[in-house]
Amino acid sequence: MSRRLDDTVQLLAPVLLVVATAIVGSFTSRATEIYFLTAVLSVAIVVAIYVFVGNSGVLSFGQISFVAVGAFAAGVMTIPLESKTGVLPDLYPLLRDHTIGNFSSLVLAAVVGGLFAFLVAVPLMRLSGLAAGIATFAVLEITHNLLREWTKIGPGATTLALVPETTDLFQAAIGTVVVIVIAFAYQRSRFGRSLRATREDPAAARAVGIDVHRQRLWAFTLSGTLAGLAGGLYVHMLGSITADQVYLELTFITLAMLVIGGVSSLWGAVVGALAVSGLDSFLSEAEQGVGVGFTIDLPQGARLVILGTLMAAVLVLRPSGITGGREFSLPRRRRSAPAAAPAPEGGAQ
Amino acid sequence: MIAAIDAQTIVDALGLGAVYALMAVGIGLVFGVLRLVNFAYGQIVMAGAYTLAFTSQADWPTWAGIGTCFLVCVVLSALMDRLVFRPLRTQSPAVMLVTTFAVAFLLQNVALLIDVRDGTIGEPAASVASLNRAVTVWGVEIRKVSIVAVVVAIVALGLLALLLTRTRIGLQMRAAATDFGTARLLGVRANTVIGVAVLLSALLAGAVAVILTVQNPLVTPDFALKDTIIVLVGVVVGGIDRLWTAMLGGFAIGFVTGVINGALPTDKTVFLPSVVFLLVILVLVIRPEGLFARGRTSLVERL
Numbered sequence: 001m002s003r004r005l006d007d008t009v010q011l012l013a014p015v016l017l018v019v020a021t022a023i024v025g026s027f028t029s030r031a032t033e034i035y036f037l038t039a040v041l042s043v044a045i046v047v048a049i050y051v052f053v054g055n056s057g058v059l060s061f062g063q064i065s066f067v068a069v070g071a072f073a074a075g076v077m078t079i080p081l082e083s084k085t086g087v088l089p090d091l092y093p094l095l096r097d098h099t100i101g102n103f104s105s106l107v108l109a110a111v112v113g114g115l116f117a118f119l120v121a122v123p124l125m126r127l128s129g130l131a132a133g134i135a136t137f138a139v140l141e142i143t144h145n146l147l148r149e150w151t152k153i154g155p156g157a158t159t160l161a162l163v164p165e166t167t168d169l170f171q172a173a174i175g176t177v178v179v180i181v182i183a184f185a186y187q188r189s190r191f192g193r194s195l196r197a198t199r200e201d202p203a204a205a206r207a208v209g210i211d212v213h214r215q216r217l218w219a220f221t222l223s224g225t226l227a228g229l230a231g232g233l234y235v236h237m238l239g240s241i242t243a244d245q246v247y248l249e250l251t252f253i254t255l256a257m258l259v260i261g262g263v264s265s266l267w268g269a270v271v272g273a274l275a276v277s278g279l280d281s282f283l284s285e286a287e288q289g290v291g292v293g294f295t296i297d298l299p300q301g302a303r304l305v306i307l308g309t310l311m312a313a314v315l316v317l318r319p320s321g322i323t324g325g326r327e328f329s330l331p332r333r334r335r336s337a338p339a340a341a342p343a344p345e346g347g348a349q
Numbered sequence: 350m351i352a353a354i355d356a357q358t359i360v361d362a363l364g365l366g367a368v369y370a371l372m373a374v375g376i377g378l379v380f381g382v383l384r385l386v387n388f389a390y391g392q393i394v395m396a397g398a399y400t401l402a403f404t405s406q407a408d409w410p411t412w413a414g415i416g417t418c419f420l421v422c423v424v425l426s427a428l429m430d431r432l433v434f435r436p437l438r439t440q441s442p443a444v445m446l447v448t449t450f451a452v453a454f455l456l457q458n459v460a461l462l463i464d465v466r467d468g469t470i471g472e473p474a475a476s477v478a479s480l481n482r483a484v485t486v487w488g489v490e491i492r493k494v495s496i497v498a499v500v501v502a503i504v505a506l507g508l509l510a511l512l513l514t515r516t517r518i519g520l521q522m523r524a525a526a527t528d529f530g531t532a533r534l535l536g537v538r539a540n541t542v543i544g545v546a547v548l549l550s551a552l553l554a555g556a557v558a559v560i561l562t563v564q565n566p567l568v569t570p571d572f573a574l575k576d577t578i579i580v581l582v583g584v585v586v587g588g589i590d591r592l593w594t595a596m597l598g599g600f601a602i603g604f605v606t607g608v609i610n611g612a613l614p615t616d617k618t619v620f621l622p623s624v625v626f627l628l629v630i631l632v633l634v635i636r637p638e639g640l641f642a643r644g645r646t647s648l649v650e651r652l
Contacts, residue, residue: 135629138582141578145622304455312433
């Protein structure tokens with residue numbers, strides 16, 4: 001009974017937090033709303049990264065690649081037909097002559113992200129540690145290079161514009177909740193538990209018959225699918241996107257969110273994403289307000305300095321993040337009835 | 350496609366390979382004792398380059414500027430070691446990599462904040478630019494800096510090899526790189542060895558900063574960032590476990606990119622990064638211990 005309550009709380013807490021953020025955002029002005037929208041979507045991206053990095057313990061710098069392909073797939077396919085031939089003349093005819101609706105474009109983004117992740121994962125999931133870090137970084141570089149230069153599949157070095165701005169707070173919240181629920185269901189499933197076992201002790205996990213490569217493959221693919229979906233939502237929020245917007249800086253910020261929140265729990269991913277984007281929004285407001293001679297178009301300076309310091313400080317002082325890498329639990333209940341709740345229960349997840 | 354791979358291209362490529370070899374050794378030295386891939390190495394170089402730019406704008410003599418450049422690299426490396434690397438020594442390689450990634454981003458943005466105070470991005474370093482002039486050797490126009498780069502690399506790496514093989518501290522460093530735990534049991538002082546490795550790698554960063562600034566006198570916050578990524582790739586592909594293989598990897602990737610960029614027109618090289626990184630993935634999957642490494646089991650584990 002208490003176990004089931006624990007489970008429910010663990011899922012409900014992050015979902016409610018996201019929904020609450022969306023509801024608060026819907027009461028604010030149009031200018032402030034964008035911050036809440038960004039916060040909700042960064043939860044989706046960070047949770048997608050968490051599905052692989054958190055559960056497997058293998059570092060990946062490459063998950064933003066799947067956000068990128070999802071965003072570009074959804075973006076390219078939803079530009080209205082009448083303007084498409086004008087803005088993207090070099091596209092393959094299949095892409096140029098068809099346009100799909102909002103919902104189908106999100107499904108397409110998820111599928112493309114998942115497929116790409118699967119293709120990448122088949123060779124890459126044999127690696128771990130340092131090699132995995134470098135190899136996934138290579139994936140990010142390749143994706144960025146192709147999106148920037150290959151004008152047959154996208155806008156190339158120019159901006160992909162005229163994408164319908166269909167992602168409002170309602171859609172973003174629904175999408176993000178879907179991502180959280182899938183991530184939660186995955187980590188409680190047999191696959192998720194097997195993968196978490198390989199994270200704790202690869203040798204022992206292999207000894208009980210877990211195929212480490214296959215478990216990582218599934219997680220990477222699922223993570224890519226969710227990242228693709230998040231990318232689809234992202235492009236429909238922005239309305240226009242360049243390859244540079246889904247590259248190093250986004251990788252850095254989303255990794256910072258995950259690390260600051262706590263890599264090894266879903267709660268950590270959600271809290272980290274919301275906390276850092278809250279701080280981020282505050283800092284960019286402050287930068288606008290103070291406006292100390294930032295005349296050129298790179299006003300993010302101070303913001304990124306503070307985020308970088310915070311990320312490095314959390315890594316050095318508290319590597320398990322602000323949530324300690326634990327799922328959400330109701331603290332009062334446990335303290336009031338210590339005899340009823342044996343310790344191993346709490347420590348299991 | 351078969352454009353001229355002339356002597357000039359070859360010499361420039363050699364120069365680039367030499368610089369990358371220096372960076373590779375700088376990264377490899379720290380990796381040897383700390384098992385830490387310093388993603389922020391390029392930002393140490395960048396700090397040195399800014400020092401050159403600012404000292405040249407303040408009309409300091411060139412030698413003073415270069416001296417300060419080395420000093421800044423050493424101080425920054427020491428700070429990084431003390432504040433970031435030391436608390437992280439017991440963490441996994443992945444955590445350390447993410448942390449140096451954060452430090453790299455942090456330093457880059459600090460540089461941006463300092464740089465944009467005058468309203469423009471990029472600071473010129475005029476004092477060292479004279480080295481960039483060409484001289485004619487056997488009828489071939491050669492930029493002086495390419496020769497300087499090759500000479501500096503040979504001298505620096507030669508000295509380093511002597512230090513590692515002929516001195517007590519060098520022996521201790523090699524022992525620590527092979528097995529840190531056992532080395533400590535046998536009386537090697539961890540902090541000394543790590544300190545010397547960090548110092549040497551900082552000196553190499555200083556040399557690299559000078560050479561790169563001569564080649565490209567406009568210093569920007571992302572100065573040396575691209576080079577670091579390429580060198581890291583070269584180091585891992587060559588084999589990060591040993592200085593020799595790391596250096597060879599760095600040199601090879603510098604030389605090859607130099608030749609390709611010099612020989613092919615730019616519109617043919619737009620997909621070059623993809624090809625390079627695809628090769629990286631191939632090498633990591635097929636030979637995770639590195640192309641030039643022989644026989645030894647690597648710490649770059651594979652399932």
